[in-house]
Amino acid sequence: MSVLVYTESENGKFKKSAFEVASYAYAVAQQLGTTVTAISFNADSNDTLGNYGVTKVLNVSSDNLKTFNAKAFAHAITEAAAKEGSKVIVIGSSTDSKYVAPIVAAKLKAGYTPNVVTAPDSTSPFKVKRTVFSNKGFAHTTINTDIKVIGVSNNSFGAIENNITATAEDFSPTLSDADFSTKSIEVDKVVGKATIADADIVVSGGRGLKGPENWGMIEELADVLGAATACSKPVSDLGWRPHSEHVGQTGKPVASNLYIAIGISGAIQHLAGISASKVKVVINTDPEAPFFKAADYGIVGDAFEVVPKLIEKLKEFKAQNA
């Protein structure tokens, strides 16, 4: 009956979001009077999940599963749910998690609510709050099925320490060739840099930067802050930056702690996509730009003058606060 949580790792190391979904699962388990079981794949130091409320970890060690495979991972998760008799399965919001969650839900004939932002409003009926209309609204949604799959929105619930001793055990799901009918051939991924999905800080540039040749200062600012870089839709449509950096309603959503928008006017679609970020800063020459209505802090000024100064001052700040 334990709550099952899928804790994502990369190269053996748990992602930050794994601790958040574990914390969420613990909150649900408290409401239901049960414990949390995690399922991890080729992860090291599974006992660290105990710090976030996990009692038991089912760790799948398999060379076949070194690279994410949605169908095979979904199979393993549903088998773990059956073994544990879990009625609630908690999953994150990364691209991989959103790939796996609907497969798990369909296999278990379970209702699935993605983008959930708070602990359940109630457990009988089971009701959660989730974002809809690209963060322009919230829905309070009941899940009517016996088994429930909850997708937790990134950086919404937070990682909360709950010191419990986690016991890890090996778990070997019975996978067949059919689970690998979709194969990864090649992964092309930026290494050693924060991604938009995980970053605490995102630095984003718009058409106000006039051309791709001016992105050096955006990248430098991001480096100083340990931030991911992003861009507005026109910038990606013009081919100045890759699609994977496009944030907004039809691009990637951003839910960082700090979002810095440079030379972005703030079209409604852009603001919807970044509105889950906690603190927003805008730098724009036009004081009438709509972004100033959505931002917490703003500078009316020319990015080409403001950003280099900001980089210099942040370097000093970092040196003093290191």
Next chain:
Amino acid sequence: MKILVCISNVPDTTSKINFTEGDTKFDTNGVQFVINPNDEFGLTRAMWFKEKQGATVHVVNVGGATTEPTIRKALAIGADEAIRVNAEPTDGFFVAQQLAEVIKNGSYDLVIAGRESIDYNGGMVPGMIATLLDMNFVNTCTSLEIDGDTVTATREIDGGKEKISTSLPLVIGGQKGLVEESDLRIPNMRGIMMARKKALTVVEPTEAEAATNDVSFDKPAAKGAVKLVDADNIDELINLLHNEAKAI
């Protein structure tokens, strides 16, 4: 190759979102409805398969009669036939079961859906269809090449992309990248005239229950006014971000 493109009828991206009837319904008053952007990229890629590889392209929507202008637009862009499942799309699992029935009856090789609709952002329909029908599935798909039954696809991952090999029958959750924004087609007069004559078959829903229910809605709390910092006073911005916002 027989392709089915699944289309959601969603509010235009510029729509103001309001709720009505005691915050239990989305207020459609004054809202312009369009083909879900993620679906439109997929539909345009389907047109490429039609023109270059001789594929047949059908479109399907689960919705009431009010969605027909959106379906006609897909026909005007070039789809051969359309199907409307006559039911309110109450939740993702319900819609997936309706679409699975249509796919089974039509023996499609390739099902193209959007990675998510921009209204309820469920992002679950393509994965659920694939699972219900035991078809291969690639989500957040940004490129798709098909040679016989062999499929090479690219999917977007956090921080990059992944090349994938699989085979038909296949379901994809598509998005921008399948085609570029500049490749999207605006229906011309000839397309619009032809669309009127194309078959739009209305089928009644199969028996299925929604797995979830949206009981009520609310909107984010109004934000306080922006704090403006002088462009010559960057120290003040850093001070605010560090001490007040605790963001750095």
